[in-house]
Amino acid sequence: MTEQLITLKIENNIAMVHLNRADKHNAIDMAMFHALDKVSKKLRKNKAIRAVFLCGNGEDFCSGLDVKSVMNEQSNILKLLFKFIPGSSNLAQRVSTNWRKIPVPVVAIIQGRCWGGGLQIALGADFRITSPDASLSIMEAKWGLIPDMGANLALRELVNIDVAKQLAMTGKTITAEQALNYGLVTQVTDDPYQAAIEFIEPFIERSPDSVAAVKKLYNNNWNKKSWHMLAKESWYQIKVILGKNQQRAVKKQLKPDQAKDFDNRQNW
Known part of the structure; x- marks a missing residue:
């Protein structure tokens, strides 16, 4: 992967993908956008894997977009948003929507901050297991933007429209327990990685x-x-x-x- 910003390890037919920019709280820069796109496409072609775990190294799953890095060049915005076909996913959206296309269960294992683009990535997974200290936010509203990284597909499936509007219009940060009550996450536990191992076992038996x-x-x-x-x-x-x-x-x-x-x- 590009500078190992994303690491991939496969054990017992479970693919473990880690966002590996802990010193930057796994904030997404352009290189990470490309690395996520690449690894998710690679996993879609792998017929042997039975599940994908999507994790973030360090204290946070992902704090969102690395705004300074991405905005440093105006051409980056065009690279993220450009698409040939209006209904297809652009590079920004593929870091969320690509996980939906992998024909195995994808589990996001979340700790710490899962904000903005980080939440967009996690919502591309089929399931989200979080630690009690996790916080989640659709952060784009704070920058005067709308959420546009593909996770609206999941939002309309998971939560009531009034909840989606509140989170997307305000950029409100919510706790793991609030996210569980809203239906944004699947489980809250002190050991989300072990919980993910146990959670995925019944799927692998089928x-x-x-x-x-x-x-x-x-x-x-x-x-x-x-x-x-x-x-x-x-x-x-x-x-x-x-x-x-x-x-x-x-x-x-x-x-x-x-x-x-x-x-x-x-x-x-």
């Missing part, structure tokens, strides 16, 4: 194809019309049934002593 299919079905169709959800549901089910892993899942339930390990997942 077919990687059924897990991937559910993630794609829900992420891409949750807010679409009923007929669209029903059509995709049927199509994905056929694809799952035609794969080897569904047969192995049945064997694990009926004859566990004869069951084989799951194959790597199909293309999702």
Whole structure:
């Protein structure tokens, strides 16, 4: 990765991605934007991994945008916001939306500050497990901006619209417990890393194809019309049934002593 701003380690088919700029509270500069984009695209192609843990080294998960560094050159704004197709993700948005496209559960493990761009990154994950001392904020309002790094996709799924408006319009900083009550985080615990290990175990016990299919079905169709959800549901089910892993899942339930390990997942 670029200057090891992002580190990647894979153990037991769990990919551990760390924001590695602890001396700057993992604030996101241009190099980190590119490194996050690169590592998330790489993981999307890896059919062997079963989960991704998204972490920040040091006392904070991510304090947000490194404003001085990014604003140092006006061309950086164009690089972050430019896109060929209006409905696609630009570089700024891909640090959030890319995690949604990886066909395995992505868990953000959060401590300390998770502000601005840091929260945008974390909201791209499927689940967020935080320490009690974590604080979260959609910080863009304090700079006279709107949240524009792709996490609005998750916000509309997780919280009521009045809560989303309040957080995005004010830049209010909330505690981990408040975030849990709002539905922004999944769990608050004294040891979020260990909790993430325990949390992910039931997912790994299931077919990687059924897990991937559910993630794609829900992420891409949750807010679409009923007929669209029903059509995709049927199509994905056929694809799952035609794969080897569904047969192995049945064997694990009926004859566990004869069951084989799951194959790597199909293309999702």
